[in-house]
Amino acid sequence: VPPVPRRRRNPLSSAWAAYLVLIALAVVYIMPFLIQVATSFKTEPEAASNPIGLVPETWTAAAYETLFENSDFLLWTMNSTIVTIFVTLGRVFFDSLAGYALARINFRGRSVVFALLVAVMAVPAVVLLIPKFLVINQLGIYDSYTGMIVPLLADAAGVFIMKNFFESIPVSVEEQARIDGAGVFRTFWSIVLPMAVPAVMTIVILSFQGSWNELNHFIVSTQSPELTTLTKGVAQLASGQLSQGTQYPLKLAAAALMTIPVAVVFFIFQRKIMNASAGAVKE
Numbered sequence: 314v315p316p317v318p319r320r321r322r323n324p325l326s327s328a329w330a331a332y333l334v335l336i337a338l339a340v341v342y343i344m345p346f347l348i349q350v351a352t353s354f355k356t357e358p359e360a361a362s363n364p365i366g367l368v369p370e371t372w373t374a375a376a377y378e379t380l381f382e383n384s385d386f387l388l389w390t391m392n393s394t395i396v397t398i399f400v401t402l403g404r405v406f407f408d409s410l411a412g413y414a415l416a417r418i419n420f421r422g423r424s425v426v427f428a429l430l431v432a433v434m435a436v437p438a439v440v441l442l443i444p445k446f447l448v449i450n451q452l453g454i455y456d457s458y459t460g461m462i463v464p465l466l467a468d469a470a471g472v473f474i475m476k477n478f479f480e481s482i483p484v485s486v487e488e489q490a491r492i493d494g495a496g497v498f499r500t501f502w503s504i505v506l507p508m509a510v511p512a513v514m515t516i517v518i519l520s521f522q523g524s525w526n527e528l529n530h531f532i533v534s535t536q537s538p539e540l541t542t543l544t545k546g547v548a549q550l551a552s553g554q555l556s557q558g559t560q561y562p563l564k565l566a567a568a569a570l571m572t573i574p575v576a577v578v579f580f581i582f583q584r585k586i587m588n589a590s591a592g593a594v595k596e
Contacts, residue, residue: 346572353377353566360561376562377570385538386567389546393525396461396542397574400524403466405516409509411467412475413501417487427476433469439529446533460534461542465524471516478512479505514582521578525571543571 347367352360353376355369363370380386414420415427445464446455454460482505490500506513528544535541541549547567550560 349565350569353562353569355562357560357562361559364561376560376566379563380566380570384550384567385541385546386543386570388539389541389543392540393543395458396465396527397521397524399462400465401517401520403462404468404471404520405513407467408471408516409475409506409513410501411472412477413479413505415472415476416479417484418497430469430472434473442529442533445530449534456535456537456540458540461531461540464534465527465530468520468523471520474515475509475512478509482508518579518582522575525575543567547571 348365351367351369352364354372354374355363355366356371356373356375359366359370415423415430449455449460449464452460454463486504486508487500490504495503526544527542528548531540531542531545535545547564550564550567
């Protein structure tokens with residue numbers, strides 16, 4: 314009996330099916346953001362009667378005007394910007410240093426330090442809020458920029474990412490630098506770190522997004538209205554502490570403006586994440 318020929322799958326139909334699934338997922342993820350932006354331009358009665366409509370019947374920027382004129386939105390933005398810039402720069406520097414030490418420097422207890430690092434990543438952040446408050450208060454930096462910034466200057470996930478990337482860089486690059494007279498820090502700073510641009514860009518994006526959207530840490534580290542960040546201020550708006558009634562347009566306008574910096578940073582640096590490190594081994 315001659316074998317029955319198998320029907321070949323049409324690669325074009327498979328590609329279209331994959332694209333349709335991706336489009337459906339994209340719509341599901343982007344729909345809340347579109348509703349948020351559309352509602353921010355609605356009037357208060359329309360937002361209450363038609364909350365999920367994507368096209369406002371009456372376009373108005375009253376929510377944005379109220380946000381800038383009758384709230385401390387600019388102060389919140391300034392505080393978030395200051396904290397985010399310092400935290401992002403600090404995490405790039407300290408995470409890179411710690412990752413390089415764990416990847417390249419042989420010291421006693423290195424495996425124990427790495428195991429503790431992984432253990433910290435497994436602990437829910439909310440569990441550490443009370444100890445974090447006690448430490449901040451004991452150090453005398455509660456309710457200050459120092460208390461907001463210093464505890465966030467390094468994170469276990471960033472160290473883990475940098476360690477793994479440094480281990481993928483050939484050791485021969487560093488050996489050649491040491492032959493030329495470079496010390497450990499000079500080798501790290503001038504030779505290895507420039508080769509780790511993809512990992513550094515990943516840390517920049519994750520650090521910017523994490524510190525910009527941080528809320529729990531700022532709740533336990535500050536209480537003064539002058540140190541309120543965007544996340545804390547928008548949370549107070551959403552809970553009704555700073556507004557009367559529903560005021561959906563006002564709350565969603567604040568949330569929409571808050572997402573812009575994170576989106577801009579991601580689109581600026583996301584291409585560099587995919588770049589491979591250039592070879593630097595001398596023949």
